[in-house]
Amino acid sequence: MHLVAAELLKLRTTRLWWALTVSLVALTLLGGILTVVFSGDVPGFELSSEFAQRNLFGAGGNSRLFALVLGIIAMAGEYRQGTITPTFLAHPRRSEVVLAKGLAYGCAGLALGVVTSVVAAGVAYGGLALRGVDVVLPTGEILSLLGGSTGAAALFGVIGVGVGALVPNQIVAVVAALVEQLVVEPLLFNFFPEQGRFLMGGAASILSGAPGPGATLSWWVATVVLAGWCAALLLGGVAITERKDVT
Numbered sequence: 001m002h003l004v005a006a007e008l009l010k011l012r013t014t015r016l017w018w019a020l021t022v023s024l025v026a027l028t029l030l031g032g033i034l035t036v037v038f039s040g041d042v043p044g045f046e047l048s049s050e051f052a053q054r055n056l057f058g059a060g061g062n063s064r065l066f067a068l069v070l071g072i073i074a075m076a077g078e079y080r081q082g083t084i085t086p087t088f089l090a091h092p093r094r095s096e097v098v099l100a101k102g103l104a105y106g107c108a109g110l111a112l113g114v115v116t117s118v119v120a121a122g123v124a125y126g127g128l129a130l131r132g133v134d135v136v137l138p139t140g141e142i143l144s145l146l147g148g149s150t151g152a153a154a155l156f157g158v159i160g161v162g163v164g165a166l167v168p169n170q171i172v173a174v175v176a177a178l179v180e181q182l183v184v185e186p187l188l189f190n191f192f193p194e195q196g197r198f199l200m201g202g203a204a205s206i207l208s209g210a211p212g213p214g215a216t217l218s219w220w221v222a223t224v225v226l227a228g229w230c231a232a233l234l235l236g237g238v239a240i241t242e243r244k245d246v247t
Contacts, residue, residue: 003100007074008107016070020112024116025116028120031062032119032123036056047127049136050137053135053137054209056120056123056127057124057145057146058120058209059123059124060113060117060120063150063152064153064155064156065178065181066153067105067109067112067113067156067160068163069160070108070160071109071156071158071161071162072173073160074105074164075165076173079170095242097241098238102161102162102234103158106158109153109155110151110153110154113150114150116153117146117147121142121146141209144219145208148222149208151223152203152204152207155227155229158230158233159200159230161234162230162234163177166236180201181200181201185199185200189202197225200226200229203225203226204226206222207222
């Protein structure tokens, strides 16, 4: 556990963690406030509708992308900064280093998810109260949305470490991951929802309450699918790291 503790210490003493956290909170606040202010201007998007409230409570879903980038930088950044060699000299069991990073940045993703879920819930309840609109979503569904967003962020933190181990070039890994999540997967999810729901972004969207049309996975199945991607990428990263020449 000392490796995990060391990673967490490194994380909370760097500017990147705080910059990403502040940016994510600001983005969540902005998204929620804009939804409250401009709802009703778009037909079918009145605050009294379940669709609008689902988007409002699920505003923290972006936390998974921040967790993904954070995990990639944590692993690939070691190669970019040249600290990977002394890291492995200090602890030669490379698999343990990668797994420790995965656990540490899974915790970091969980923290990001919790913070943004709290902010999203606060904006949602406060905004609906100010507009005089009743909450129509059942409490259980709200908790499911908030918990799904939080869990997805935790798993994406681990996924980021796996991607960073598989593609040690930090810039390439970050750009490729964001393009895959923001462009490739949404296109596949829109045109092939039955297949797209089994992709990382598809399963995460279902967990955070924003599935595309035709996506029909239960909350638990979506969790298993995302956890499977998480395990596959992290173990793939471990295998690559074990065989990679880092000198």
